[in-house]
Structures are given as C-alpha cells and as structure tokens.
Amino acid sequence: MAAALPFRPRRLSRLTNRIMHLALWGLALIFVLVLALFIGSILKQGWSVLNFGFLSRMPETLDAGGGIKPEIFNSLYLVALSLAIALPIGLGAGIYMAEYAGQGRALRFLRLCIETLAATPSIVLALFGMIVFVQMMGWSFSIRSGAVTLALLNIPVITRVTEMSLMAVPRELKEASYGLGATKLQTILKVALPHAATGILTGLVLTAGRAFGESAILVFTAGTNTSQTFPDFRLTVPGETLSVHLWYVTSDGTLPDAREIAAGTAAVMIVVLLALNLSVRVLDRFIRRKTR
C-alpha cells in the first residue's frame, strides 16, 4: 500500500487558478466599461454642438453661438512649443543619466531632483510660472510664458522615459557594438537610441496628451484670452487653450450656452486625444518593423 503523499490536492489549486483568472478578467472588463461609458457620455453631449461652425468660429464673450477655432490652434501650438523646448533637454538629461552618470551620489541626487519636479503639482508650477515668467520677466500672459512653464511639466517625464528606455536596451547589443570598436557615442546613437525609440516615442505622446489636457498652468501663464487674428503665431499674445476655455466658460457663467460649449469642447479634446493615442500605435508598429 502506498503511503499518502503530503501534497495538497491539485483540484483546489486549479480552482483558485480559475477564480483568479476570472476575477482579473472581470476587473479588466469593468475598466473598459467605465471608459466606454465616460467617453460615450462626453461624445453624446458634445455631438449636437459639434459642427463645422463651432470648430471654425471665433469665441463669443457675451452672446450664444461662439466657436473654438483659436483655442484648437492654441492648444496644438502650445503643446508643440513646449515639446520643442522639453525634448532636447529631457532627451539629453535622460541619455546622460542612463549612459554617462555612473552609479554615484551625483546620479541619485539628480534623480531625486527629476522625481521631485515630476511630482510637483501643476498648480505649484503654475504659480512659479506666473511669478517668474509673467511678472518678473515681464512676459505677461502669453504663449511664451505658457510654453516655457508647460515645458517644466514635460521635462521630467521625458527624462525619465528616455532613461528607462535606454536602460532596457539589452546589454548584449551594446557589447556587440563595443566589441566591434564602436565608441560610446557611436553605440548610443547607432544601437541604444534606435532600440529605445519606441519607448521614448510612447512617452512623448503621453507627455503631449498630458500637456494638451493641462489647465492650471495655462490659466496662470497663457491667460484666458485669445488673439483676434487667426492663426496668430506670435509668442507674445495670450493663448487660451481648449481645456482653459472649458474651465473658463463654465466658471465665468456669462455665456447663455456655456454648457453646450463646454460639452463640445470636451468632445473635441477627447477626439484629439484618441487620435493621438491611435497614431502612436501606428508609428510604434512602423518603427518596430524597421528596427527589429
């Protein structure tokens, strides 16, 4: 007669396995449902307002029927400008931290600085931007004040993403490059950065999305007004963005159709963000096919 083995019966662990699987699947489903409901309700409310006139008219200050043409432009313009400032700095800092800084105390301090900057609430950055750029530098509420302050929000994220993506480059590939007589710079440019490109790109789009939706910083630095000419590329004019407009019309309350305008603006923002995320997928797949 065989002695009983001191093992737990398999049936029980198989059951737990199945329950966990189901629970996790359920959580994922809830997440998708909430998102679908959320986006659905915003689009449903905004749909009736969304037409060519709304997108192509200038906003009104007292009467109903205003559009959001300059706000769309300002949003995209500010995101582009802030990324143009933040990308070289963030990329450079990220490359430095991943490849050159070593493992010393200096790196830990630098990382602490970046993390602190990343964790700073945007309203605090907003006040900083207003005090330094709007008042001390005398730039007043303008595109340039907004772009520079927004860049402060973007730099730590881009730095971190660049550092992480470079750290994830397999050591074997770098060794192969060094082994052939490549210098450090050649290895970074020809092997590490191409490999890290998809990660950096994804981070960049997430940053763009965050900057696109940011309101607090821009209320205090780019202002709640917009230039009367269109398109106005000057850096010295105020530049109200979509999210600032959304906040302003609902809190100011002078417009009779504030609710509709807010709903339409929200719908436009959601559509732009969806398009942004979709385009990064396509781009990501394209780069992957080219480099792997």
Place this chain on the structure above:
Amino acid sequence: MLSPQTPETKPVKLSVRNMDFRYGEKKVLDGLSLDIHAERVTAIIGPSGCGKSTFLKCFNRIHEISAPVKVSGDMMIDGVDIYRGGIDEVDLRRRVGMVFQKPNPFPKSIYENVAFGPRLFGVKDKATLDGIVEDALRKSALWDEVKDRLKESATGMSGGQQQRLCIARALAVNPEVLLMDEPCSALDPIATAKIEELIVELKENLTIVIVTHNMQQAARVSDYTAFFWLGKLIEMDLTERIFTTPRERMTEDYLTGRFG
C-alpha cells in the same frame, strides 16, 4: 612559466606575464603567465567560475564598459601592453574581435549587421561595403544561405546562423585576433559542428582564443589548451598532449571527469 616543449614556428601574438585581475576586493585571476601564438587556436577550459571568460575579456578590455577593473602584470599584443602601452581601447577592440556566448545580432538586416563595423570606420562607398559584406559572409560559410535575403532581419535566422552572422560581423572589421566566449553553448550539435569547422578554417590568418565548457570541442578544434582552476593556470600545452599525457594530476582528474 608553463610552456609547450615542441618548437613553434608561428610568432607569439598575445603574451601574458604575472597577470592579476581584481573585481572589487576579490582576486579573480591570479598570477597568470602564458603565450598565445598567431594562426593557432588556443582553447581555455576549466570548471564554471574559474575565470576563463573573465580572462578572455581582458584581451579586448570589454569588461571596462560596465565597471572599472584592475589588471596588474603584463598583457601584451605584438609586444605592446594592452593596458599600459598607450593603446586606445576602441582601437584595440577593432583589432581583437569577439564572439559572445549567446548570438547577439543587431535587430537590423543581415547586410546591416555585417556592414555595421565597417561603417563605424567611415566606409560609405556602396561597392566597397558590398565587397566587405560578401567577403565576411563567405568566410563565415553563410553566403550561400543568405545571399538572396540580405535585406531580411537577422533576428529571423536560426541560432546557428545568427552565431555565424556574429562571426561574419566580427570578421568584417578585419581583426587580428578573434576571442570566442563559449560560442556554441546555445547551439544544437549540427550548428556546433559547423562553427567548429569554421574555427579550423579561420585560423589560416587569425589568432583564435576560445573559451569552452566542452572538452571534446577543445580537443577537436584547438592546437593548444590551457586548463584554468580557481583563477589560476594549472597547465598549458599542445592540445594533444593535454588530452593524452597531462603533466598535472589535477588536469587529468578534470579531463576524466573526477571533478569540475
């Protein structure tokens, strides 16, 4: 100094004298002295952790990319000290190529993998590059298999093909020495046989140093064999002699499987 007793016609390419290697406080290699001859295959065998891979990496200073290291004693290539002779480590790595344990092709096309090295040194002309790529692929016995798909990704090749591609990539910068760090440990027996065949062909005008776990492999491909144990060189001699009449009792015990 342990040295083989038969007269050797080929010159000494790499020469090591009283060499120590420290990693932090730990002494990984201890008092090594040996000569490696040009156009010969030298195998380094020994149990895991005996420092044989570390020793190999000292020849092209590749471990310096991850941590500062301390090498004392002499390590010379053509009589010039690798660490103190004013040799630039980047230039050294061009002259002393390396094939790694796991095939590590770049995630690029087959052509771009081989052209990577020459491009580093400023070769831009298409016809010249084509010539170098074909030549390197022929030397690594890969040309006939890949000549029609040079544009395809190298990561889609079989493991054995990838490793031969890595050899081709190393050959494309015309190295004088080729270091191989257990190049077949991730390959099946057929792919291994092909690489071994290649090693024997390549020694025509190359100095090859191969680290291997596989004693039969050392016996098949090498002219000289060095046996390492706990960071020390126990014995080095003609491969034939090491495998038939080793001088040290420890070598014999290891080869017959009594420890290791």
